Amino acid sequence: MRDQELQRILRHMPAGIATLLGPELRYGFVNEAMQALLGGNTPEGQPLTDVSLPADLREVMQKVYDSGSPFVAKAYGLPLLGSNGEEPTPRYFDIALEPLQDDEDQVHGLLLFAVDVTGQEEARQRAHELALETRRLDARLRVLTETAPQITFTVDAAGNYEYVSPQWYYFTGQPPTADLDAIWPLLVHPEDRLRVLYQMEAARKAGIGWSHEYRLRRHDGQYRWLLSRAVPELHAPDQAAYWHGAVTEVHDQRELADALRRGEAELRFLADSIPQLIWTATAEGFIDYYNQHTAEYTGSSADELGPTGWVSLIHPSEQSSAARRWVQCVASGESFDGLFQMRRHDGQYRWHIIRARQLTDARGLRWFGACTDVDDQHRLREVLQHQYDELARTNRDLDTFVYTASHDLKQPLFNLRGLFDELRRTATFDDEEHEVLLRMVDGALGQLDVTLHDLAATVQEQRQLTAPTEAIDLRSVAEEVLLGLRVLVEDAEATVNLDFKAAPTLIYGRANLRSVLHNLLSNALKYACPERPPCITIASGMTEAGKPWLKVQDNGLGMEVNKDANPIFQLFDRQHPHIGGTGVGLYLIQRIVTSRGGHLEVASTVGEGTTFTVYWFG
């Protein structure tokens, strides 16, 4: 009964148990667990087959059988077929092989004992993989901490250095044997030392991290700015055990920032010293700086004005258009430019030119603006404009007056002439000088007529100055003018040469050109030398700068040229009082030529002749 009991227990044991008998290792007792392990088919008395166990295990079994010494295979992997033909999954067994001996100590079989250790084995393998991974991460961390351009460190709660990366030694030039806790504080710049030690201690006491900058002495003796940051490693809430941190060199950034700050401060100083309203604005168009003068001028502080308050300083009638324009400029990047009335602290609105331009550089986009008080200039300009208008009107009135007067005097003169002729025809004179007197009166009447005519012509010419220009053939105009002067030319037996080859056409006002030619030619004929017949040359050409000129040269009386007085031709300034004429002619030429942007030059030798040169433009 007890045997049966034992058999039942063995059969249902979770570990596999089997006996294999004889050198052929035939199946003896095989419990359920072992049966599953061997593939289910284990008829008693049948030898172990190739399929049921791997060859290496069978070989070992054979050896144990032959040698009679037991063997245990730990965590031996057996691919077990899944229950319903699934993929075999490896399972692991501790397999004990025990020789079975008969009474004479002869081996006649093997006891096979298999315990499933798959769970343990998998756990062990996972642990192994984890260990590998940890080692890999550890190596990576070390490479990182030791190659990053930073010093990394660990400090304990007492403030002693647990670890510092090799970069610290490269940086400071200290030997690897250096006592960190003692030396590190000594390498900190004396001005920063107390502050750094205090800050670190305060952070450690409070259990928080730190971030501060200080100067540390480099191996070459130079102090460099560093940024030290550390975070606490908490072992329990509120209980930090270690601080891990990194020290980064920020020397160059700091120098740059200092330089920028200095530059900025200098610019501010400059802007604050200028007696103008200067301001800057962000890319979005919000004013972020007004110079000091703005507050003095407007009576409003930068805070009171705020980012858009400038617009309230502008005259109410112009505020919304200025605001709209500014929004557009900010959107498009166009410069802001305008003339606005802005309120001064005393409430007076004064004209300002407001100008703003965008600057883009490495630090982004900003606006720079200035408001310049141009009120005085503006007022002055208004006064000048007013006076100019006044003068222009007076001038027009004068012209009209001269024209009307000369016109109105024509009739009485005409009457006078008629009466005088009548008088000469009918009256008799006792005085023997009467012939001379009559001739003088006649001459004076003639001169008065010419003067009136010339005055009217001047006014008319004045009006012609605004006439449109056209391309004119010089020769045809010159011939036209000569035709008008034909009687004078013939009387004087004058020779006139025309030479327009170099510049045959001129773009000018036709009436003006005719007037200039007429006056120059009649002058040349009028002031001829009585000893020789006049010889006149009219020529045109171009200056080196490509500007046209016209020359009228005579061999007449010549005159004194006053080099200092310029303009040399004053109205009615006459050099040869014995010769009839009004003197209006040269004045007229001068007026025409200068008003179209040119000038007149004269070269003359008394007794030899005169050359007038008209430079039409410039």
Added chain:
Amino acid sequence: MFSPMNHIAYMSRAVRPLSDQELQELLAQCRRDNARNNVTGILFYSHGNIAQLIEGDPAVTRPLFEKIAQDGRHSNVVKLADKPIEARSFPDWSMAFHPIDPEGFSALTDFFLPHQMPATPDTLSIADALLVDLVRQAVFGANTTAAESASVGN
């Protein structure tokens, strides 16, 4: 009784783009809390750009601004204005933004698509209107600032 009023305006950047869902939640929460606190104003949002103007009793708006400024959903909060005002210019709380999916928002009230935004109210001084216009331009870009754009309620 005289009750003082002020308005506060700021601009900021969302720490990461806000989803339509998050915007809806923000809208709902603001509408509820602001109605309770008698706070009005307008919020602009587009592609991470945020700007807001709130108006009300300074005893409410000042602490509210402090709270909003601390909100982790945005950073780089720059205050542009904080000054007394005579009257409210945004009597109904509203919000304007570019939703990612405008379809889903058509049912909501109290918000505008940027191109539907009403003109800047003329109860604002010209300086304050200029501020709102610049803010709007900074959030939505240049071509949505046109004050002539169609107006929806207010």
